[in-house]
Amino acid sequence: MAHVELRELRRTFGPVIALHGIDIALESGEFLSLLGPSGCGKTTALRLIAGFDRPDSGRILVDGKDMTRVPPSRRDMGMVFQAYSLFPNMSAEQNVEFGLRIRGLGRPERAAKVAELLELVGLGHAGKRYPHQLSGGMQQRVALARALAIEPRVLLLDEPLSALDAKVRVQLREEIRRIQLELGITTIYVTHDQEEALSISDRVAVLSQGRIEQIGTPVEIYGAPETPFVAEFIGTMNRLEATVTDPSTGEVDYGGTLLRVDVVRGRPAGEHVLVLVRPETIELEQGANGSAPNGSLAVEIVSHTFLGAVTRLRLSCPAGELTADVSTTRALAIPVGTQAHASFPPATARLLTLEQPASAARDQDGR
Amino acid sequence: MSRRPSLSALAWLLLGAAYFVVPLAATAEFSLKGGLSRYSFAAYSSFLDDPQFRETFWLSFKLALETIAISLVLFVPTVYYVHLKLPRLRPVMIALSLLPFVVPPVVLVVGLLGVYRGAPEWFIAKPEGFLVAGYVVLSFPFIYWSLDAGFRAIDVHTLTEASQSLGAGWRTTLARVILPNIRAAALAGAFLTLAVVMGEFTMANLALFNTFPVYINYIGETKAYPAAALSIVSFAITWIAMLGLLFVGRGRGRRVAQAESAVMT
Numbered sequence: 001m002a003h004v005e006l007r008e009l010r011r012t013f014g015p016v017i018a019l020h021g022i023d024i025a026l027e028s029g030e031f032l033s034l035l036g037p038s039g040c041g042k043t044t045a046l047r048l049i050a051g052f053d054r055p056d057s058g059r060i061l062v063d064g065k066d067m068t069r070v071p072p073s074r075r076d077m078g079m080v081f082q083a084y085s086l087f088p089n090m091s092a093e094q095n096v097e098f099g100l101r102i103r104g105l106g107r108p109e110r111a112a113k114v115a116e117l118l119e120l121v122g123l124g125h126a127g128k129r130y131p132h133q134l135s136g137g138m139q140q141r142v143a144l145a146r147a148l149a150i151e152p153r154v155l156l157l158d159e160p161l162s163a164l165d166a167k168v169r170v171q172l173r174e175e176i177r178r179i180q181l182e183l184g185i186t187t188i189y190v191t192h193d194q195e196e197a198l199s200i201s202d203r204v205a206v207l208s209q210g211r212i213e214q215i216g217t218p219v220e221i222y223g224a225p226e227t228p229f230v231a232e233f234i235g236t237m238n239r240l241e242a243t244v245t246d247p248s249t250g251e252v253d254y255g256g257t258l259l260r261v262d263v264v265r266g267r268p269a270g271e272h273v274l275v276l277v278r279p280e281t282i283e284l285e286q287g288a289n290g291s292a293p294n295g296s297l298a299v300e301i302v303s304h305t306f307l308g309a310v311t312r313l314r315l316s317c318p319a320g321e322l323t324a325d326v327s328t329t330r331a332l333a334i335p336v337g338t339q340a341h342a343s344f345p346p347a348t349a350r351l352l353t354l355e356q357p358a359s360a361a362r363d364q365d366g367r
Numbered sequence: 368m369s370r371r372p373s374l375s376a377l378a379w380l381l382l383g384a385a386y387f388v389v390p391l392a393a394t395a396e397f398s399l400k401g402g403l404s405r406y407s408f409a410a411y412s413s414f415l416d417d418p419q420f421r422e423t424f425w426l427s428f429k430l431a432l433e434t435i436a437i438s439l440v441l442f443v444p445t446v447y448y449v450h451l452k453l454p455r456l457r458p459v460m461i462a463l464s465l466l467p468f469v470v471p472p473v474v475l476v477v478g479l480l481g482v483y484r485g486a487p488e489w490f491i492a493k494p495e496g497f498l499v500a501g502y503v504v505l506s507f508p509f510i511y512w513s514l515d516a517g518f519r520a521i522d523v524h525t526l527t528e529a530s531q532s533l534g535a536g537w538r539t540t541l542a543r544v545i546l547p548n549i550r551a552a553a554l555a556g557a558f559l560t561l562a563v564v565m566g567e568f569t570m571a572n573l574a575l576f577n578t579f580p581v582y583i584n585y586i587g588e589t590k591a592y593p594a595a596a597l598s599i600v601s602f603a604i605t606w607i608a609m610l611g612l613l614f615v616g617r618g619r620g621r622r623v624a625q626a627e628s629a630v631m632t
Contacts, residue, residue, distance in 0.1 A: 050528070052528050052531075072528070072531040072532055073532075073535055074534075075532075076534075078533075079532040081528070083525045084522075085522070085526065085529040086529075087526060087530075087544050087548070088521070089544075089547035098530070098535075099533035099534055099535075102533060102534040102539065143529075146529075147532070150534060
C-alpha cells in the first residue's frame with residue numbers, strides 16, 4: 001500500500017479545470033516533485049493535499065486513511081510556503097516551537113526539539129532573532145525547521161526557493177534533500193524549476209493544463225520524454241519531423257537527408273515521426289559547403305551563446321534550425337559562419353509518433 | 368545626507384503652524400486671564416472642582432472604552448474573515464464604512480431611536496446602552512480603515528495556513544498569530560474611536576445624555592473663561608490620543624521597514 005495516494009483528484013474554478021482527475025501514489029520516504037509551468041495545477045494539487053482547498057471529486061489517502069474532508073489542522077502535514085510565512089511576532093525559536101505548543105509538549109521537550117531542529121537547518125545561533133532580522137534564505141530554513149518540528153507524516157513544499165537568489169537556491173535545495181534523506185520523510189515538492197526538480201527528487205511528475213504528462217525518475221523524464229510537452233519542457237530538445245524510410249535499419253528522411261535512429265526500427269515505412277535529439281548529443285565536424293557524409297546534416301553555425309563551460313550553438317540546415325551544446329573550447333574552433341556536419345549517435349535519439357502524440361490523444365478522449 | 372530646508376519652505380511651515388497655533392495660544396491666553404489683570408489658573412480650577420466635570424468626563428471615557436471593546440470584538444473577526452474568505456465583499460465594507468460620514472448624526476439618532484423602539488429600558492435609557500450602539504456605528508469607519516490597513520500589511524492567507532498546518536484551530540490562529548500582528552492597527556482604531564467618542568456632541572445632546580462634550584457646550588454657553596480652559600483640556604486629551612497613535616504607528620512602520628530591508632538583502 002502506498003503511503004500517500006491521490007485518486008482521481010479533480011478541481012475546477014468556475015469554467016477553468018485546474019485538475020483533470022490526477023492519480024499519484026507515493027511510497028514512504030519518497031521525494032516527489034510536481035513540476036510544470038504556471039497554471040498547470042501543481043500548487044492546486046498541493047493545497048488539496050494540505051487541506052487548504054477541497055477537491056470537486058476524488059480522494060486523498062494517507063496510509064489508506066481517507067483525508068479528503070479532514071481539516072488542515074488535523075492532517076499532520078508540515079508545509080513550507082513560497083511566501084515568507086514565519087510569524088512576525090515570534091522569534092525563530094518561538095516559530096519552531098509553535099506547533100509543539102499546540103501539541104501540548106512540555107517545556108524541556110520543546111526546548112530540546114527546537115534546538116535540535118535549528119541545528120539541523122544550520123541556524124542554531126539564530127534562534128533569538130525575529131523574522132525581520134533574518135535573510136530570505138534563513139527565513140525559509142526556519143520555516144522548514146518549523147514544519148519538521150511537528151514530525152509530520154508528509155512534508156509539503158510549495159516553491160520554497162523561488163524568492164531566493166540563485167546561489168542560495170542551489171545551496172538550500174541540497175540541504176532540503178539532505179534533511180529529507182536523513183529523516184526519511186515522505187515529501188511532495190512543487191516547483192516550476194526543472195533543474196531543481198531533477199536534481200533532488202526520487203521521482204518527478206510533470207503537469208500540464210491540469211493533467212499529469214509523465215511520472216518517472218529524473219533520468220527517465222529527461223532521457224525518455226513520453227509526450228511532446230515533456231520533451232519541450234524538460235531541458236532543450238531538437239524536434240525533427242521526419243518520415244520512416246527503412247524500418248530494418250531505422251533510417252528516416254529529414255528534409256531530404258537520411259539519418260539513422262535506432263528506435264525507429266520496426267516502424268512502418270512512410271510513417272511520420274517526431275525525432276527528439278538533445279543538444280548535447282549533437283556532434284559537429286567542420287566540412288565543405290553543402291555536402292555531408294551519410295547520416296549527417298550539412299549545417300551552418302548561426303550563433304554562439306556562452307553558457308560557461310558549455311556554449312550553445314544555433315545551427316541552420318535546409319530543413320530548419322537545430323541547437324547544439326558543445327564545450328566552450330571546442331566552440332572557439334567553429335566560429336559563426338562555419339560550414340559543418342552535424343550528427344548524433346543513433347541510439348541517443350527518442351521518438352514520438354506525429355499522427356497521435358500522447359497528450360493530443362488524451363485531449364480527444366477527454367472531450 | 369541631510370539637506371537644509373529652503374527659506375520659502377520654512378516660511379510656509381511657519382504659516383501653516385501659525386494657522387493652528389495662534390487660535391490655540393489665544394484661547395489658552397484667554398483662559399488664563401480670567402478677567403483679571405494677571406494670569407491665573409482660576410478658570411481651570413473652577414471646573415476641575417466641579418463634580419459634573421469629573422462625572423461627565425468619566426462617563427464619556429467609559430463610553431469610549433465600551434465602544435472600543437464592542438467595535439474590536441465585532442470588527443476584528445469580520446475584517447479578518449472578509450480578507451481571508453470574502454475579498455469580493457471589501458467594496459461593500461468600504462461603502463458601509465462611508466455611511467456614517469454621509470448620514471448626518473441628527474438623522475442617525477432619529478433612525479436609531481426608531482430601530483430601538485421597544486428595547487428594554489436598561490438599554491434605551493442608559494448611555495452605556497443606546498449611546499454606545501450609536502457610537503459603534505459612528506466609529507465604524509475609523510476602526511474599519513485602521514484594521515483594513517493592518518490586515519493588508521500582513522499576508523493573512525499564508526499566516527493562517529501556516530498556523531493551521533501546524534495544528535492550530537481558528538481561535539488559536541486568531542489569538543496567537545493574527546491579533547499580535549495587527550495590534551498596532553487595532554490600537555490605532557481604538558485611539559481614533561476614543562477621540563471620536565470624547566468629542567461627540569450631537570448624538571448625546573439629542574438623546575438627552577449628559578456627556579463630556581454636552582458639558583463643554585453647557586459651560587461654553589454660561590461661562591466664558593472656564594469654557595476656554597475646558598476647550599484647551601479637551602484639545603489636550605485629543606492630542607494625547609493622537610500622540611499615542613503616532614507612537615504606535617511609528618513602531619509599526621519601523622518593523623515593516625526592517626522586514627522589507629531583510630527581504631531585500
